[in-house]
Amino acid sequence: xxxxxxxxxxxxxxxxxxxxxxxxxxxxxxxxxxxxxxxxxxxxxxxxxxxxxxxxxxxxxxxxxxxxxxxxxxxxxxxxxxxxxxxxxxxxxxxxxxxxxxxxxxxxxxxxxxxxxxxxxxxxxxxxxxxxxxxxxxxxxxxxxxxxxxxxxxxxxxxxxxxxxxxxxxxxxxxxxxxxxxxxxxxxxxxxxxxxxxxxxxxxxxxxxxxxxxxxxxxxxxxxxxxx
Amino acid sequence: xxxxxxxxxxxxxxxxxxxxxxxxxxxxxxxxxxxxxxxxxxxxxxxxxxxxxxxxxxxxxxxxxxxxxxxxxxxxxxxxxxxxxxxxxxxxxxxxxxxxxxxxxxxxxxxxxxxxxxxxxxxxxxxxxxxxxxxxxxxxxxxxxxxxxxxxxxxxxxxxxxxxxxxxxxxxxxxxxxxxxxxxxxxxxxxxxxxxxxxxxxxxxxxxxxxxxxxxxxxxxxxxxxxx
DNA sequence: GAGCGGAATATTGTCTACAGTATTTCATAG
DNA sequence: CTATGAAATACTGTAGACAATATTCCGCTC
Numbered sequence: 001x002x003x004x005x006x007x008x009x010x011x012x013x014x015x016x017x018x019x020x021x022x023x024x025x026x027x028x029x030x031x032x033x034x035x036x037x038x039x040x041x042x043x044x045x046x047x048x049x050x051x052x053x054x055x056x057x058x059x060x061x062x063x064x065x066x067x068x069x070x071x072x073x074x075x076x077x078x079x080x081x082x083x084x085x086x087x088x089x090x091x092x093x094x095x096x097x098x099x100x101x102x103x104x105x106x107x108x109x110x111x112x113x114x115x116x117x118x119x120x121x122x123x124x125x126x127x128x129x130x131x132x133x134x135x136x137x138x139x140x141x142x143x144x145x146x147x148x149x150x151x152x153x154x155x156x157x158x159x160x161x162x163x164x165x166x167x168x169x170x171x172x173x174x175x176x177x178x179x180x181x182x183x184x185x186x187x188x189x190x191x192x193x194x195x196x197x198x199x200x201x202x203x204x205x206x207x208x209x210x211x212x213x214x215x216x217x218x219x220x221x222x223x224x225x226x227x228x
Numbered sequence: 229x230x231x232x233x234x235x236x237x238x239x240x241x242x243x244x245x246x247x248x249x250x251x252x253x254x255x256x257x258x259x260x261x262x263x264x265x266x267x268x269x270x271x272x273x274x275x276x277x278x279x280x281x282x283x284x285x286x287x288x289x290x291x292x293x294x295x296x297x298x299x300x301x302x303x304x305x306x307x308x309x310x311x312x313x314x315x316x317x318x319x320x321x322x323x324x325x326x327x328x329x330x331x332x333x334x335x336x337x338x339x340x341x342x343x344x345x346x347x348x349x350x351x352x353x354x355x356x357x358x359x360x361x362x363x364x365x366x367x368x369x370x371x372x373x374x375x376x377x378x379x380x381x382x383x384x385x386x387x388x389x390x391x392x393x394x395x396x397x398x399x400x401x402x403x404x405x406x407x408x409x410x411x412x413x414x415x416x417x418x419x420x421x422x423x424x425x426x427x428x429x430x431x432x433x434x435x436x437x438x439x440x441x442x443x444x445x446x447x448x449x450x451x452x453x454x455x456x
Numbered sequence: 457g458a459g460c461g462g463a464a465t466a467t468t469g470t471c472t473a474c475a476g477t478a479t480t481t482c483a484t485a486g
Numbered sequence: 487c488t489a490t491g492a493a494a495t496a497c498t499g500t501a502g503a504c505a506a507t508a509t510t511c512c513g514c515t516c
Contacts, residue, residue, distance in 0.1 A: 017467075019304050019468095020303065020469075020470075021469090044496090044497070044498095045497080045498070046496095046497075046498095054470085054471090055470060055472080056471085056472095056498095057285075057469045057470060057471070058469085058470075060289065060498090060499095061288065061289065063294050064292045064293055065292055065293070065296050068293050068296050068297060069296060076246065076247055076477095076498090076499090077476080077477050077478060077496085077497085077498060077499075078477090078479090078498075079497065079498060089385070089386065092384045092385060092387065093386050094388055095384060095386075095387070096384070096386050096390065099327065099328075099331050099387075100327075101326050103471085133480065156320045156323060156324070157317070157320060158317065158319065158320040158321050158323075158324050158394070159323070159324055159327075162324065162390060178230040247498095247499070248499075248500075272467070272468095273464090273467075273468070274467075274468095282500080283498055283500055283502075284468095284501085284502090285499080285501070285502095286499085286500070286501095288468095288469095304468090304469090304506055304507095305466085305467085305468060305506085305508060306468075306507090306508070306509090307467065311489045446511090
């Protein structure tokens with residue numbers, strides 16, 4: 001037993017370079033979500049390879065993964081194109097997100113420990129503080145962390161992974177809007193915590209559903225007014 | 229306008245072989261689901277390539293995709309291993325499937341046309357016939373088609389894709405059990421059709437949830453008794 | 457006999473090269 | 487001037503080769 005005297009899990013894993021395709025994947029995903037690569041744009045493998053200083057092979061594997069995850073469309077013998085979200089698709093994604101988040105809230109209400117609940121309260125306080133100081137970036141980050149925490153408390157890894165995927169896509173579609181609903185959103189978060197702490201599964205589900213639905217409507221408002 | 233006199237959409241698309249990686253992907257997925265490749269087994273790229281008569285490159289891309297979809301685990305510098313499902317993971321997948329199917333039933337109740345409902349009835353009749361004649365294979369197929377039809381009537385492509393993925397995994401985990409619940413299952417299907425036809429979203433949701441939950445319990449029964 | 461160390465083997469990760477296919481360009485006929 | 491068709495171009499799809507890394511096996515020491 002070598003691990004006898006080691007401080008449990010704190011092994012730094014001695015950061016290895018890791019497969020190139022991973023880094024290429026993350027780099028491309030970043031370029032897509034930040035809109036450096038715009039929807040509909042044709043991605044040429046050799047260009048990407050040259051730009052990232054690697055061969056075409058890791059690029060191809062990264063594109064393959066991005067394709068299965070829905071970020072790009074891989075047309076045969078033609079190459080990769082950044083996916084162009086339609087109104088319909090965005091709406092469907094929002095629906096699914098609502099479904100997944102609501103279920104997460106229900107499971108959190110069923111399973112959350114008091115420690116977990118206090119963590120939620122901490123995150124909530126951070127978010128409220130960010131809103132008070134008009135720090136949009138911090139507020140967005142706190143919001144994401146809060147929802148991730150609820151998801152974690154739900155304790156369903158499959159659900160978590162799906163929600164992660166769907167959430168990323170939703171954020172991508174709506175980042176040009178990127179409006180924060182501000183104070184009201186965090187009031188709803190507080191209500192959610194109360195429902196979870198009370199072990200009220202039905203109420204937690206309803207609050208989360210209403211909450212994400214509010215966000216969805218706020219997207220649509222801005223959307224129609226901006227789609228001139 | 230060239231398409232003026234063409235009989236709308238009936239263009240056969242003149243079936244092309246399609247990319248090799250696609251065919252390799254399907255071949256491998258088939259080998260996994262049929263358990264020709266067993267969970268935990270180490271997949272050697274060169275072996276697969278030789279066995280399928282192609283180079284390693286298409287195999288790698290197929291493995292890449294299978295990895296992101298959760299069929300295999302791709303350990304760095306070590307290769308691909310067929311994923312080993314744990315009890316916990318299987319249970320989580322069943323939970324998520326229940327969630328997705330129930331939502332599909334709700335949406336179907338909201339959106340289904342009378343044409344769609346009669347299609348459901350046709351499939352239901354086929355399934356009942358298969359059960360009467362003890363044709364297990366046909367019954368399983370009819371069951372899959374029925375659920376797929378409900379999903380289609382829901383009209384949410386994102387939901388459909390997720391359910392497809394999750395459903396395939398669930399079936400894979402539980403094929404060694406592969407027990408058909410028989411007649412009772414189709415009675416529940418009939419009830420579901422009635423609820424959808426009545427546009428009763430709540431009832432459709434509940435019936436589908438109960439239905440998939442029954443299936444889940446039947447899995448667990450067999451599972452504990454067989455895990456000697 | 458058990459444990460450690462090092463060479464040999466096997467497999468993955470990456471790169472380069474070639475073949476197949478779609479797109480574009482340009483010349484030519486009407 | 488427009489439309490047609492063929493050649494040129496550019497990119498993807500596939501294959502093969504080399505380098506890096508993990509695993510295995512065998513000999514050595516204690």
